[in-house]
Amino acid sequence: MRSDYCGALNASYIDREVTLCGWVDRRRDHGGVIFIDLRDRAGIVQVVFDPDAQDKFELADKVRGEYVLQVTGKVRARDAATVNPNMATGEIEVYGTDLEILNEAETIPFPLSEHSSVGEDVRLKYRYIDLRRAEMQKSLQFRSKVTIAIRNYLDENGFLDIETPILTRATPEGARDYLVPSRTHENKFFALPQSPQLFKQLLMVSGFDRYYQIAKCFRDEDLRADRQPEFTQIDIETSFMDEEGIMGITEGMVKQLFNNLLEVDLGEFPRMDYATAMAKYGSDKPDLRIPLELVDVKDLMDEVEFKVFSGPAKDPKGRVTALKVPGGNDKLTRKQIDDYTKFVGIYGAKGLAYIKVNDVSDVEEGLQSPIVKFLPNNVRQAILERLDAQNGDLIFFGADKASVVSEALGALRCKLGEDLNLYTREWAPLWVVDFPMFEEGDDGSMQALHHPFTAPSCSPAELKSNPATALSRAYDMVLNGTELGGGSVRIHDQTMQQTVFEILGISSEEQREKFGFLLDALKYGAPPHGGLAFGLDRLIMLMTGASSIRDVIAFPKTQSAACVMTDAPGAVDAAQLRELHIRLRQKEQKELKEKSE
Ligand code: ASP
Numbered sequence: 001m002r003s004d005y006c007g008a009l010n011a012s013y014i015d016r017e018v019t020l021c022g023w024v025d026r027r028r029d030h031g032g033v034i035f036i037d038l039r040d041r042a043g044i045v046q047v048v049f050d051p052d053a054q055d056k057f058e059l060a061d062k063v064r065g066e067y068v069l070q071v072t073g074k075v076r077a078r079d080a081a082t083v084n085p086n087m088a089t090g091e092i093e094v095y096g097t098d099l100e101i102l103n104e105a106e107t108i109p110f111p112l113s114e115h116s117s118v119g120e121d122v123r124l125k126y127r128y129i130d131l132r133r134a135e136m137q138k139s140l141q142f143r144s145k146v147t148i149a150i151r152n153y154l155d156e157n158g159f160l161d162i163e164t165p166i167l168t169r170a171t172p173e174g175a176r177d178y179l180v181p182s183r184t185h186e187n188k189f190f191a192l193p194q195s196p197q198l199f200k201q202l203l204m205v206s207g208f209d210r211y212y213q214i215a216k217c218f219r220d221e222d223l224r225a226d227r228q229p230e231f232t233q234i235d236i237e238t239s240f241m242d243e244e245g246i247m248g249i250t251e252g253m254v255k256q257l258f259n260n261l262l263e264v265d266l267g268e269f270p271r272m273d274y275a276t277a278m279a280k281y282g283s284d285k286p287d288l289r290i291p292l293e294l295v296d297v298k299d300l301m302d303e304v305e306f307k308v309f310s311g312p313a314k315d316p317k318g319r320v321t322a323l324k325v326p327g328g329n330d331k332l333t334r335k336q337i338d339d340y341t342k343f344v345g346i347y348g349a350k351g352l353a354y355i356k357v358n359d360v361s362d363v364e365e366g367l368q369s370p371i372v373k374f375l376p377n378n379v380r381q382a383i384l385e386r387l388d389a390q391n392g393d394l395i396f397f398g399a400d401k402a403s404v405v406s407e408a409l410g411a412l413r414c415k416l417g418e419d420l421n422l423y424t425r426e427w428a429p430l431w432v433v434d435f436p437m438f439e440e441g442d443d444g445s446m447q448a449l450h451h452p453f454t455a456p457s458c459s460p461a462e463l464k465s466n467p468a469t470a471l472s473r474a475y476d477m478v479l480n481g482t483e484l485g486g487g488s489v490r491i492h493d494q495t496m497q498q499t500v501f502e503i504l505g506i507s508s509e510e511q512r513e514k515f516g517f518l519l520d521a522l523k524y525g526a527p528p529h530g531g532l533a534f535g536l537d538r539l540i541m542l543m544t545g546a547s548s549i550r551d552v553i554a555f556p557k558t559q560s561a562a563c564v565m566t567d568a569p570g571a572v573d574a575a576q577l578r579e580l581h582i583r584l585r586q587k588e589q590k591e592l593k594e595k596s597e
Helices: 054-062 112-117 120-125 134-156 197-205 243-262 274-281 307-314 334-345 377-386 402-419 460-465 494-503 508-523 536-544 574-579 585-596
Strands: 017-030 033-040 043-049 068-077 092-103 179-181 189-191 210-218 230-239 271-273 294-296 318-325 353-357 394-401 429-433 438-440 446-448 474-479 482-489 529-535
Touching: 017 043, 017 092, 033 054, 033 068, 043 054, 043 068, 054 092, 134 210, 134 243, 134 536, 197 210, 197 230, 197 508, 197 529, 230 243, 230 536, 243 429, 243 474, 243 482, 243 529, 243 536, 271 274, 274 294, 274 402, 274 429, 294 402, 307 318, 307 394, 318 402, 334 402, 394 402, 460 494, 474 529, 482 536, 494 508, 529 536
Parallel strands: 043 092, 271 429
Antiparallel strands: 017 033, 017 068, 033 043, 068 092, 179 189, 210 230, 230 529, 294 318, 318 394, 353 394, 429 474, 438 446, 474 482, 482 529
């Protein structure tokens, strides 16, 4: 039906006859000549119909926005005066000689050029129209290029693409499961995989050695910023490779992607241990484009009168830290500081103390702050020295439980970086390593920081005696403050796996019931193995500069985990529920009520 894509035409096509198929982006009538901007996935070209071809001209006159057309015509150069340098095809136009309307279209719910003036819910409801926009076309076409490049790289490196089940058992990655009731097994449920973690480990036990999959994962999480309940991972697992090997091969993949698709050289990725990342940046995914660093001042504060500081300073689980904004006095208004106080509140901080440094040489009078009166001169002096403060600097403070301070001031650091445009470079990749094995809850219970299948850096006996301080063999790849991927060397020894389960408070019966198949597999010749998974949506978002992962997913869910286009999740009829052995509570109540009325 067509010879070429609209958007692919250029001056090299002049005098060639082409047949194009596409949508009417715009139609203009210019005194007896009709211009149609015809659009397809490659772009837009201008087609001209004049009254010389009378019947086609009349047909062209009937054409409206978003009609689907087939056009034949000759490519010709535009007059110098009408060349459009803003258009990829702006040097040429197509002189139409034949036209067929393949389909008409009603007025679309929002003009493509005005997408930003309609709410995202409207764009998502009519996603198939929203996706006609050049930006969306580009982002999904780019996504396809990325997955092809990834497949090629992994294939060249000997990885096998193997699918794993979607209907499965719970795969613990720390989120809630999506459950699917079984019709054939009454009262039993499948869980959708939170990741292919255990299956890929079992594939290593089977000897496949290098596995990958571009895999859908499902996590029913509370809806925090920019997450999707179903998302895509580039999932990787290898045997007989240690962390160096795995990090090397996957770093190579990301570097090659950036090189080939964006012409960006990411250079060698530096490594940072978790403890340093938390201490300096308050985050395990530090954005190294921002030069600001947290500086702890806990040791200076335990004797001060100000309880807000001395309390956390004396608490072993507390943290008191400072964040200096060079030249911040002039850059930040009172109103902005108030806004930042609200901002850190989102992360649980009860306030945001600050000191404006007017004159470093005068700790009596040269500091301006509601809290400075609570700090003795020697403490003021020590703070200024430790932070290497200069006149005009502004110093923020965080004091609370360590987790709250790190999260709040870590986020403030990123916000300041963005608001004041402090970025020193465009791309800042790194590996974060030496994570703790476990996170300790307030009740003393332990939770796996990565997942329970991650190998510790010590023996089972050492792990048992000191779980809170044990480190794991996990690693995260971070880019511009976003976790691109994470993984670990796995436990391949049954005793070690049982030890970890025990520390996590999983009883032997529960271990058998939930992970019996894994424990069995570890008995039958499991090789040393490890891997990692990248978040594909996030990777594409960073590479395209999109502001939300929804913009790089064809049919994303809304913030409330629904699809407004298909209206999913939806109600099901009674017969279907009966087959699944399910009775709805609400419905039951309603029926009872109706009966009693
Ligand atoms: N399954 C892990 C995750 O989804 C990744 C890995 O350890 O390979 O985060």
